[in-house]
Amino acid sequence: MVQHQTEHDNENWDIKISADSGYLDINLREIWRYRDLLMMFVKKDIVTVYKQTILGPIWFMLQPILTAIIYAFIFGQVARISTGNAPQILFYLGSFTIWNYFAETFKVTSKTFSENATVFGKVYFPRIILPLSKVISGIIKLLIQFLLFFVIWAYYLWVKEAITPNWHMVFFPVILALIAFMSLGFGIIITSLTTKYRDLNFLVAFGIQLLQFVTPVIFPISSIKNPSYHLWLWLNPLASLFEAFKYAFLGQGTGVFNYYWLGYSVIWTIVALVVGIVIFNRVEKKFIDTV
Numbered sequence: 001m002v003q004h005q006t007e008h009d010n011e012n013w014d015i016k017i018s019a020d021s022g023y024l025d026i027n028l029r030e031i032w033r034y035r036d037l038l039m040m041f042v043k044k045d046i047v048t049v050y051k052q053t054i055l056g057p058i059w060f061m062l063q064p065i066l067t068a069i070i071y072a073f074i075f076g077q078v079a080r081i082s083t084g085n086a087p088q089i090l091f092y093l094g095s096f097t098i099w100n101y102f103a104e105t106f107k108v109t110s111k112t113f114s115e116n117a118t119v120f121g122k123v124y125f126p127r128i129i130l131p132l133s134k135v136i137s138g139i140i141k142l143l144i145q146f147l148l149f150f151v152i153w154a155y156y157l158w159v160k161e162a163i164t165p166n167w168h169m170v171f172f173p174v175i176l177a178l179i180a181f182m183s184l185g186f187g188i189i190i191t192s193l194t195t196k197y198r199d200l201n202f203l204v205a206f207g208i209q210l211l212q213f214v215t216p217v218i219f220p221i222s223s224i225k226n227p228s229y230h231l232w233l234w235l236n237p238l239a240s241l242f243e244a245f246k247y248a249f250l251g252q253g254t255g256v257f258n259y260y261w262l263g264y265s266v267i268w269t270i271v272a273l274v275v276g277i278v279i280f281n282r283v284e285k286k287f288i289d290t291v
Helices: 002-009 028-033 035-050 058-078 088-109 117-122 129-159 167-193 199-213 227-234 239-250 259-283
Strands: none
Touching (some): 028 035, 058 129, 088 239, 129 167, 227 239, 239 259
16 A cells, blocks of 8 residues: 555656746746647637627727827817827827726736636636736737727828827737736725625726726826826826836827836836735635635
């Protein structure tokens, strides 16, 4: 009996599933091993959303342009909110496209455990695969939508000569990565907490709507006349990212590229990711008993 147990213990397994991992452990090798599953989830997110629609992927383009037109009319023409030196349609198109990516990624990752409990209870795979797939599929959708932004941006740059972009555009991948990781970090924090506190599901959508109005999506911070409000707006870790994006692509007066506040956003992103991973790794081991 002892000999049988020893031989069993000495076997070299290809995959070993254990609950003894640390709270900060991210098995990158295991995630790479399941990369095909990750890509399958990404493809599913992109293809199935518009699979049975008449216009199909055209909705990727229609959604941001229609929203930008509505924003330009309501906030630009009716409310007379300044967009600095940038054309209103271009200002709102760029801002909304970025905001929509953050909001959608945050919302879908915040439902990881509650919407996939049956799958998690039957099949093993790294749980972080699902929120990662939402982040990646969201980036792909964002890049598709940005093709439209770049077409209109090029028109205002070379034909109308109405914008003055600058070399800070090279930071766009960094800005996008920070927004992606921030939405992932906050999303997995919320999904971990909702395994016990279901009320958070109702607060997320409402909270995102409120957050949009304290993030410089429909206005540049410089357009706020009362300087005492500026600090409160900058304390929003998303503010510096949106301001940097608009400044880089649209020029001075539409945003500010502030390295101090960008560093502040980087710290927020790192903290959100670390805290999110710790809570996520802790909850995934026993969430199936509470969901």
